[in-house]
Every structure is written in structure tokens, then in C-alpha cells.
Amino acid sequence: MAKEKKGVRLEHISKIYQDPKTKKDFYAVRDTTLDIEPGSFVTLLGPSGCGKTTTLRMIAGFESPDEGEIYLGGEPINALTPNRRDTAMVFQSYALLPHYNIFDNVAYGLKLRKLDKAQIREKVTGILKLVGLEGMESRMTNQLSGGQQQRVALARALVLEPGVLLFDEPLSNLDAKLRVSMRTEIRRIQQEAGITAVYVTHDQSEAMAISDKIIIMEKGVVAQMGTPQEIYYHPDSEFVADFIGEANFLRGTLVSRDGTDGVVEIGGSRVAVCDIRQQKAGDNCTLVLRPEAAVIADKGQLPCRVVLSCFMGSYQNYHVMVGDTLVKITDFNPKNKKIYSVGDEAFVAFETESVHVL
Amino acid sequence: MARTQSADLDRKKFFADPVMVTTIAVLIAFLSLFILYPLAILLVDSFVTDNGLTLDVFRRIMGMSNFRRAISNTLKVGFLVGIASALIGLLFAYVEVYVRLRTRFMEGLFRVVSMLPVVSPPFVLSLSMIMLFGKAGIVTRYLLHIYDNSVYGFWGIAIVQTLTFFPVCYMMMKGLLKNIDPSLEEAARDMGASRWKVFTSVTLPLVLPGLGNAFLVTFIESIADFANPMIIGGSYDTLATTIYLQITGAYDKEGASAMAVVLLCITLFMFILQKYWLEAKSTATLTGKASRERMLITDRSVTLPLTILCSLLAVFVIVMYICVPFGALFRTWGYDFHLTTKWFQQVFKRYKGLKAFKDSFVLSLIASPITALLSMIISYLVVKRKFRARGFIEAVSMLAMAVPGTVLGIGYIRGFSSGVFRTGFLQGLYGTGAILIIVFVVRSLPTGTRSGISALRQIDKSIEESAYDMGADSFRVFMTVTLPLIKDSFLSGLVTAFVRSITAISAIILLVTPQYLLITVQINEFAEKGAYGIACAFATILIAITYGSVLLMNLVIRYFGTSRKFEEE
Numbered sequence: 037m038a039k040e041k042k043g044v045r046l047e048h049i050s051k052i053y054q055d056p057k058t059k060k061d062f063y064a065v066r067d068t069t070l071d072i073e074p075g076s077f078v079t080l081l082g083p084s085g086c087g088k089t090t091t092l093r094m095i096a097g098f099e100s101p102d103e104g105e106i107y108l109g110g111e112p113i114n115a116l117t118p119n120r121r122d123t124a125m126v127f128q129s130y131a132l133l134p135h136y137n138i139f140d141n142v143a144y145g146l147k148l149r150k151l152d153k154a155q156i157r158e159k160v161t162g163i164l165k166l167v168g169l170e171g172m173e174s175r176m177t178n179q180l181s182g183g184q185q186q187r188v189a190l191a192r193a194l195v196l197e198p199g200v201l202l203f204d205e206p207l208s209n210l211d212a213k214l215r216v217s218m219r220t221e222i223r224r225i226q227q228e229a230g231i232t233a234v235y236v237t238h239d240q241s242e243a244m245a246i247s248d249k250i251i252i253m254e255k256g257v258v259a260q261m262g263t264p265q266e267i268y269y270h271p272d273s274e275f276v277a278d279f280i281g282e283a284n285f286l287r288g289t290l291v292s293r294d295g296t297d298g299v300v301e302i303g304g305s306r307v308a309v310c311d312i313r314q315q316k317a318g319d320n321c322t323l324v325l326r327p328e329a330a331v332i333a334d335k336g337q338l339p340c341r342v343v344l345s346c347f348m349g350s351y352q353n354y355h356v357m358v359g360d361t362l363v364k365i366t367d368f369n370p371k372n373k374k375i376y377s378v379g380d381e382a383f384v385a386f387e388t389e390s391v392h393v394l
Numbered sequence: 395m396a397r398t399q400s401a402d403l404d405r406k407k408f409f410a411d412p413v414m415v416t417t418i419a420v421l422i423a424f425l426s427l428f429i430l431y432p433l434a435i436l437l438v439d440s441f442v443t444d445n446g447l448t449l450d451v452f453r454r455i456m457g458m459s460n461f462r463r464a465i466s467n468t469l470k471v472g473f474l475v476g477i478a479s480a481l482i483g484l485l486f487a488y489v490e491v492y493v494r495l496r497t498r499f500m501e502g503l504f505r506v507v508s509m510l511p512v513v514s515p516p517f518v519l520s521l522s523m524i525m526l527f528g529k530a531g532i533v534t535r536y537l538l539h540i541y542d543n544s545v546y547g548f549w550g551i552a553i554v555q556t557l558t559f560f561p562v563c564y565m566m567m568k569g570l571l572k573n574i575d576p577s578l579e580e581a582a583r584d585m586g587a588s589r590w591k592v593f594t595s596v597t598l599p600l601v602l603p604g605l606g607n608a609f610l611v612t613f614i615e616s617i618a619d620f621a622n623p624m625i626i627g628g629s630y631d632t633l634a635t636t637i638y639l640q641i642t643g644a645y646d647k648e649g650a651s652a653m654a655v656v657l658l659c660i661t662l663f664m665f666i667l668q669k670y671w672l673e674a675k676s677t678a679t680l681t682g683k684a685s686r687e688r689m690l691i692t693d694r695s696v697t698l699p700l701t702i703l704c705s706l707l708a709v710f711v712i713v714m715y716i717c718v719p720f721g722a723l724f725r726t727w728g729y730d731f732h733l734t735t736k737w738f739q740q741v742f743k744r745y746k747g748l749k750a751f752k753d754s755f756v757l758s759l760i761a762s763p764i765t766a767l768l769s770m771i772i773s774y775l776v777v778k779r780k781f782r783a784r785g786f787i788e789a790v791s792m793l794a795m796a797v798p799g800t801v802l803g804i805g806y807i808r809g810f811s812s813g814v815f816r817t818g819f820l821q822g823l824y825g826t827g828a829i830l831i832i833v834f835v836v837r838s839l840p841t842g843t844r845s846g847i848s849a850l851r852q853i854d855k856s857i858e859e860s861a862y863d864m865g866a867d868s869f870r871v872f873m874t875v876t877l878p879l880i881k882d883s884f885l886s887g888l889v890t891a892f893v894r895s896i897t898a899i900s901a902i903i904l905l906v907t908p909q910y911l912l913i914t915v916q917i918n919e920f921a922e923k924g925a926y927g928i929a930c931a932f933a934t935i936l937i938a939i940t941y942g943s944v945l946l947m948n949l950v951i952r953y954f955g956t957s958r959k960f961e962e963e
């Protein structure tokens with residue numbers, strides 16, 4: 037596709053809604069600044085009600101921001117109506133036009149752009165091939181499975197060669213297996229077409245699997261933006277750490293610091309850490325420890341007592357108490373390892389690089 | 395925290411769409427000019443006299459004993475008709491939903507009863523009432539040998555209106571009863587309650603607000619009804635007929651205006667009560683869809699009396715309707731029962747029947763697509779778009795539902811006979827076919843809008859958004875997505891508007907000029923003169939036309955309709 041890729045930029049965007057019950061205004065999105073690079077796949081991720089859909093709909097033009105300006109490929113687009121914006125949206129409910137067949141659904145936008153018949157046919161056929169629906173042109177939308185409808189919705193958006201593709205939880209109506217294969221599919225097609233994509237989901241594994249960058253939102257504000265690895269390994273806050281994957285939080289005090297390295301004391305035990313950011317010696321801090329990043333051993337950094345030990349097949353699931361804190365540990369491939377049982381005293385062991393200091 | 399920027403942007407986006415802006419502007423102008431303005435002018439007429447703002451006119455009309463009597467007459471009739479219709483409607487609905495109807499025949503009866511009032515002009519029952527029970531009535535004179543029975547007056551109106559309006563209640567109550575979860579009643583039965591006890595302690599309380607709603611709807615219909623009191627009322631005048639006589643007989647325009655204001659206030663009050671209090675309440679208690687099939691009552695001691703009662707009533711109603719074509723086929727009703735076609739011949743030869751049918755037909759035919767399209771546009775704007783004037787548009791088009799035809803007619807006379815605000819502006823409209831068409835449109839708009847709104851509410855809003863997103867402007871979205879998706883509602887709106895227009899009388903009778911002959915006006919005229927043969931002949935043909943168009947609509951929907959295609963796969 038020859039068209040230039042466009043980036044999206046949100047500058048201090050806010051959206052205010054009125055709560056229908058209390059009649060009070062509140063920020064659904066607050067002072068959000070984002071830079072989405074051309075050709076990248078960016079996911080908005082966050083709990084229900086955090087403002088993902090609202091952000092996406094402001095980019096599409098269905099909602100108008102109360103503060104700030106949105107740029108598409110460098111142009112401010114605040115005042116443009118959705119039909120004049122170079123965006124195309126894939127809806128959660130697919131929103132196919134039920135009175136048209138597949139071909140006409142995909143051709144709808146092209147007809148509005150006054151392309152001639154042959155051109156339309158060529159483009160539609162091409163795009164249907166890309167999404168794996170060739171030969172189904174004359175089916176009605178209700179003669180398709182959910183996954184196929186999803187492909188039509190995608191084809192219909194792609195065929196317009198928009199500057200940016202918008203997805204609002206496009207896979208949430210599909211069953212788990214199909215979700216996994218469709219997300220790979222969406223990623224492949226986006227790469228092939230080289231289109232900028234903004235994708236909304238509340239499924240973290242989907243976000244991880246599909247995105248170049250993930251934007252975590254919390255109550256209308258951006259909590260963190262980064263690659264999946266950055267978000268997972270270096271969360272900026274407990275909220276992010278907890279939201280993406282599972283996390284154990286260990287409270288302690290930074291006792292000494294040397295460059296970015298240091299020592300944290302947790303309940304009398306000393307733990308070496310690295311990558312310390314702003315904390316000084318004497319500050320309280322929290323260690324984030326992923327369950328799969330630690331093991332139970334006879335020797336280690338933190339003494340603990342096992343309170344749950346459960347065989348799950350691919351891993352052994354432990355709950356242990358470190359002082360008053362419950363720590364979850366998943367020990368993968370436990371076949372030839374020592375299995376601790378409830379009541380055992382042991383140690384939590386991990387590599388220095390595996391803990392992240394907040 | 396200020397929402398000014400989004401408001402500004404929304405306004406900009408709104409004005410970037412000239413078709414929509416124009417449509418809304420035209421719509422607002424239309425609604426203001428043809429619904430609000432005529433009502434406003436009535437207020438001006440009745441409050442403003444040479445001495446400025448006074449209550450003189452009201453004092454004067456309240457001094458008229460016939461007006462005071464008309465008020466109490468109207469309320470009495472409305473009350474009785476409302477209660478009777480709601481109860482009979484409930485009976486029919488209960489039998490249909492709860493009782494096993496043994497036969498095809500019974501089902502057919504029920505269908506016919508719910509269908510008849512849709513296709514017939516509002517006043518045919520008055521005709522047949524007179525022909526069956528009047529002085530020369532078949533039943534009274536020939537079966538019972540009563541020679542001086544009078545059907546004119548309170549009971550005549552009440553019976554005829556009840557029979558005309560109860561099917562509407564029946565349909566309303568049916569919808570409610572179907573939504574009651576059967577397990578509620580079965581639980582009560584399980585605990586040992588008798589059927590009657592279940593009905594009074596579970597079913598009835600659940601549908602009571604709905605019953606009240608049906609009562610009010612009928613009450614409004616009854617007090618707004620013009621034709622039945624006109625034909626069968628005799629000297630028993632209601633508000634609608636009194637207003638009519640005040641302006642056509644006494645030429646008292648201010649008085650008629652003030653009376654119209656009084657009538658409007660009553661219907662408006664009832665309407666607001668119904669709309670904002672009972673309508674919400676009547677469905678609030680019954681949100682859940684029935685979880686499974688209901689066990690129908692088969693107990694003979696219950697089914698038999700109920701079935702018989704309903705059948706008798708249904709048969710009675712049907713006989714009343716059948717009476718009309720026969721009335722047109724007998725030489726002299728009540729005296730000479732030889733079959734003849736002379737009335738039909740006279741309709742066409744002596745009384746310019748062809749012109750009457752042509753005028754009615756053409757005017758209604760023009761009005762119905764306008765109404766249907768307008769109501770779909772209004773529903774689209776109300777349901778799918780956000781803009782400042784939306785509330786206004788919705789409110790005014792619903793308000794039209796509460797305005798009795800007679801009131802509207804007087805408003806048009808006062809508002810347009812010497813131009814808008816007596817300036818001569820648009821004076822050319824008065825007395826033309828155009829104003830008749832406008833009245834037809836205004837009178838059918840609320841029904842069409844209501845059905846359009848409920849049809850549109852079922853459509854996922856993202857379907858239209860997706861079209862918008864792909865580059866269609868509002869006009870394209872409406873034409874290529876919205877309208878095709880509510881095609882059924884549009885088609886039935888088309889026919890409903892046609893049927894309502896061609897059978898309309900209350901407002902039109904005040905505005906029609908000799909240049910146009912309208913069937914309903916003719917029927918009314920001949921019925922009043924006692925020329926029942928001619929009136930019946932006119933009415934028969936009218937029913938044939940309306941019934942034909944309803945059949946046609948069902949056919950069209952069957953072959954071109956959308957909903958069937960969606961459901962089947």
C-alpha cells in the first residue's frame with residue numbers, strides 16, 4: 037500500500053463527561069499526551085472505565101476533546117467530523133451493514149470515494165484475499181461466523197488505506213482460541229499493510245502479543261507507555277506492575293546506595309538490588325518480584341514459610357509468607373526438583389536483576 | 395472544569411454537515427409553524443381582547459350552560475369509555491395469553507377484532523349502532539318489536555366508543571401480560587392460591603399501572619373523538635362537537651378558540667400524566683422477559699365462560715362492522731330489505747363519489763410518504779444524533795399526539811385564514827389542498843415517529859457510526875443505512891399514515907372547502923341527514939380501500955421486508 041503512514045499525536049487531551057446519576061462533571065480522560073509513531077502498533081490497556089474507548093473515539097472524531105488538540109500526520113483534526121478524518125475503526129460488535137453482502141460492505145467506503153467499478157472490484161478482491169475471505173463476496177453478513185465477520189470488519193477498514201486504524205476490543209466477542217489466532221492475524225495484516233494502529237483491549241496477554249508499544253491507562257490518565265518488555269520488567273507504579281501479569285510487592289527500606297545499585301532491608305533480611313531510580317538511602321521502597329522470577333530453595337535472600345504448595349502440571353504453585361507478606365511463586369518444570377510442602381521453612385531465592393525497585 | 399471546547403467542536407462538526415443543518419432547520423420551522431403556532435394563536439385569541447389581556451372570553455363561555463354541560467358530558471363519557479375499554483381489553487388479552495383457545499376460529503376472531511379498528515373509519519360503528527338498535531334498527535324493531543328506541547346520547551356514544559377503542563387496549567395489555575414471568579404465578583399457585591387469588595394478588599397488581607395507562611390513552615381518544623358524538627350524540631354534545639358548532643353555527647371564533655383551549659388543557663394534562671407517570675411505571679414492573687412457556691389454563695370452568703364472553707363480544711363487534719356493507723345493499727334500511735345497488739350507483743352518479751374518492755385518495759397518497767419520511771427523519775435525529783434542538787423536536791412531535799383534531803382545526807382556521815399572525819403571510823395556503831395535506835401529516839406524525847423511534851432503538855448505534863467513519867455524511871448514512879434498516883417500520887408507517895389520513899375527519903371537516911370533496915366528510919354529512927344507505931355505501935368503499943392497502947402493505951413487507959431476512963438465517 038503506497039500511502040504514507042501517519043502518526044497520531046494527542047496533546048494534553050481531556051474529555052469531561054457528566055455523571056448521569058449525580059449530574060457532576062468528571063474527567064473520563066485527563067491531560068493525556070501521547071505520541072504514536074507512524075506504522076507502529078500501539079495498544080491502550082487498562083481496567084474497565086479507565087477511558088480507553090473515549091480516547092479512541094476522540095481520535096475517530098465521534099467525541100470532541102474538552103482540552104487539547106489531536107494531530108493526525110501533523111495536521112490538527114479536532115474540528116473534523118469522523119467522515120472527513122483519515123481514520124478507520126473496527127468496532128467491537130463488528131457493526132457490519134446487515135443489508136449488504138460482504139462485497140458491498142467492503143466496497144461501501146470506496147463507493148463514497150467515487151472510485152470506478154473496476155478499481156473497486158480489484159481493491160475489494162485484493163483485501164478479501166489478504167484477510168482470507170476470498171470467494172465469500174456474495175454472502176450476507178449473517179451467514180458468517182464471528183471470526184469471519186471480524187475479518188470483514190477489518191477488510192472494510194483496511195481497504196480505505198487509512199492513516200490510522202482504530203480497534204475497540206475487536207476480539208472480545210470471540211472464543212478464547214479464535215482470539216489467539218485472530219490477534220496474530222491482525223498483527224500480520226497490520227505489518228503487511230504497514231498501517232499505524234491504535235488498539236484498545238483489557239486483555240493483557242493480547243496487548244503483549246500484538247503491540248509495539250503499550251499504553252497503560254488508569255482512571256483517565258496514562259500510567260505508563262512503553263514496549264511490552266519495559267512495561268513488564270520496569271513498571272513505573274504498583275498499579276502497572278499489578279495490572280500486567282502477577283506481581284509480589286515487598287516493602288522495605290533502602291539502606292545503602294551506590295550508583296544505581298543498593299541494598300534493601302526487608303524484615304531484617306538484606307537484599308541486593310539494581311536499577312534504583314530516585315530513592316535515597318533511608319527511603320522506603322517496594323520491590324516488585326514476579327512469581328516466575330523466584331524459586332524456593334534451602335538458601336536464598338528471604339526466609340519464608342510455605343503455606344500452600346500445589347502441583348499444576350507445568351509448574352508448582354507456592355504461597356509463602358515472608359514476614360507478614362504473602363508471596364506467590366511459580367516454579368516451572370518441577371519434575372526433578374525438590375518439592376516443599378506446607379509448613380516447611382525455606383528461602384525465597386532470585387537473581388538481583390529480577391527484582392524491580394519502586 | 396468546563397466543557398466549552400467540546401461544545402464548540404461539536405457545533406463546528408454539526409455545521410460542517412449542511413444537509414443535516416438544513417433538515418433540522420426545516421423541521422423546526424415546520425413543527426413550529428404547523429403545530430406550535432396554531433396552538434399559540436388559540437391562546438392569543440382567547441386571552442387577548444380589545445381590552446388587552448383578560449379572562450373575558452373564558453368568563454363568557456363558562457357562562458354558557460351548554461358549554462358547561464359539554465365539559466361534564468365529555469368527562470363522563472371519557473371516564474366510562476376509558477374504564478370499559480381497559481377492562482375489556484384486559485379480558486381479551488388475558489384470554490389470549492393465559493387460556494388455551496381451542497379452535498382456529500377463536501384465534502381468527504381475535505385477530506379480526508384487533509385488526510378492524512385499524513382499517514375502518516372511526517365512526518362506522520355509530521352508523522351500524524343506529525342501524526341495528528335505532529328507531530328503524532333491525533334488532534330493536536324487527537327482533538324485539540321496540541319502535542321508539544333511541545340510541546342517541548350518552549349510552550350510544552359510550553358503547554360505540556368502547557367498541558372502537560378497546561382493541562387498542564387489548565393490544566397494549568397483551569404486550570404486558572406476555573412479559574410476566576410465569577414462574578411468579580406458578581409460585582403463588584404452588585403455595586395453594588386459587589386461580590382467582592393468583593389473578594387478583596399477582597397478575598393484576600403487576601399490570602395495574604399498564605391498565606391505568608390503557609385507561610388514560612383511551613380517555614384521551616374518547617374526549618378527542620369528534621365523529622361518533624357527531625353522528626350518534628344527538629343532543630348530547632361533547633366538547634369536540636360543541637366547539638365545532640360554536641364556529642360553524644354561531645361563528646363565534648373567540649369563543650370556539652377558548653373552548654378549544656379548555657379541551658386542549660384536559661387532553662394535555664391526561665397526556666402528561668400518561669406519558670411521564672404511567673408509561674414508565676407500566677413497564678418498569680415487567681422488565682424481565684418471560685423465562686419460559688406459560689402453562690395455559692385448560693380448566694373448563696375457567697375457559698368456557700371466558701371464551702364465551704369474548705366470542706360474544708367479538709362476534710358482536712364483527713356484526714356491527716358487517717352491518718355497514720349490508721346497509722348499502724338494502725333498499726330502505728329498516729323497511730325494505732330488497733337487495734339493490736342503487737346506493738352505490740347514487741354515490742357515483744348523483745353525489746360525485748368518484749371525485750370524493752379521488753380527492754381523499756390523492757391527498758392521502760401525497761400525505762403518507764411525507765409523513766412516513768418525516769417521522770423516520772425525526773426518529774433518526776431523536777435517537778441517533780446529539781444536538782441542541784433535539785429535545786424540542788421530540789417534544790413537539792409527541793405533543794401533537796395530545797392535540798385533538800378539533801383543536802388543531804380551530805387553530806388552523808384562526809392561524810392561517812388571514813395569514814400568519816394576521817399579516818397575510820402564507821394566506822394563500824388557506825383553503826387549498828396543501829393545508830389539508832399538512833393537517834394529514836401533522837395528525838399522523840406522532841404515531842409514525844413513535845414506531846420509528848422504537849425501531850431505531852433496536853439498532854446498534856455502531857452500525858451507523860461505522861458508515862459515518864467510512865466517509866458517509868449524515869444524509870448518506872440515513873439513506874444507505876438507517877432507512878434500509880427500518881424499512882419495515884417505514885413501510886408500515888406509510889400505510890398507517892395513509893389509512894389515518896383517508897379516514898380522518900375531526901380537523902379536516904373544519905378546513906375543507908367545497909373545492910375538495912372528502913369521503914369522510916360526505917359520510918358524516920349523509921349520516922347526519924339520516925341517509926344511511928348512501929353513508930354506508932361511501933363507508934363500505936372506504937373500508938375496502940383501507941383494508942386493501944393494509945393487505946398490500948403486508949404483502950410488500952413479506953416480499954421486500956428486511957426483518958424476515960435477518961431472522962431466518
Ligand SMILES: Nc1ncnc2c1ncn2[C@@H]1O[C@H](COP(=O)(O)OP(=O)(O)OP(=O)(O)O)[C@@H](O)[C@H]1O
Nearest residue numbers: 053054055064083084085086087088089090091238
Ligand atoms: N457518553 C457518556 N456520558 C457520560 N459518561 C460516559 C460516557 N461515555 C463514557 N462515559 C464514562 O467515561 C468513563 C470512561 O469510559 P470508556 O468507555 O472510555 O471506558 P473504557 O476504558 O473503554 O472501559 P471498558 O473497558 O469497560 O470498555 C466511564 O466512567 C464511563 O462511564
Ligand SMILES: [Mg+2]
Nearest residue numbers: 088089090204
Ligand atoms: Mg470500552
